[in-house]
Amino acid sequence: MVVITIFMFNQTEGKSVEVKKVLSEYITGFLNALFVPLYTVTGESVLDYFGLPAVKVLLSWLKCEPNVVNMLNRPHLWRGICKLLNSLRASYSVTPINSINSALPEDNDLRGFLPLEPVLSTLKFGGEKVSEDAAKKLRAFRIIKFGEWLASNCECKPIYI
Numbered sequence: 001m002v003v004i005t006i007f008m009f010n011q012t013e014g015k016s017v018e019v020k021k022v023l024s025e026y027i028t029g030f031l032n033a034l035f036v037p038l039y040t041v042t043g044e045s046v047l048d049y050f051g052l053p054a055v056k057v058l059l060s061w062l063k064c065e066p067n068v069v070n071m072l073n074r075p076h077l078w079r080g081i082c083k084l085l086n087s088l089r090a091s092y093s094v095t096p097i098n099s100i101n102s103a104l105p106e107d108n109d110l111r112g113f114l115p116l117e118p119v120l121s122t123l124k125f126g127g128e129k130v131s132e133d134a135a136k137k138l139r140a141f142r143i144i145k146f147g148e149w150l151a152s153n154c155e156c157k158p159i160y161i
Helices: 004-011 015-040 043-048 054-063 074-089 105-109 114-120 132-153
Strands: none
Touching: 004 015, 004 054, 004 114, 015 054, 015 074, 043 074, 043 132, 054 105, 054 114, 054 132, 074 132
8 A cells, every 4th residue: 555655646746736635645644544553562562563664665755755744744643653753762772783774575575666766775685684573673773764864854844742
């Protein structure tokens, strides 16, 4: 669903603002649906949450398309992102340095997907497969890095939570 939505959004060049608005509302709802279970997850089990790969893919795309972030103007979405980032920050200890640029399974699946090319082009494909534990930590690290990017680079309106 994430990839189809990203593809549809990238096909809106030259279309009306309403089309982009509807898709941004869909993205907001989709992310919120992925964030709701995080309120019941505690401790390190957040790293095992099944929705993290989809969240990481969608957040990676938002980093490639920062203008879309301004369209996602819903306070509950930002609360969910805050909950996710705080949970991840508290749940992982160290980033596996030797695999920092390694491709995760979802990255391998999306190799060649043009909307994510700016993010995927920095990764090393092939080579040694990342272990499941290292993949969880690396995914958390990349989502946290997205949060840092969002806080420092995105020119959003002030967010009141």
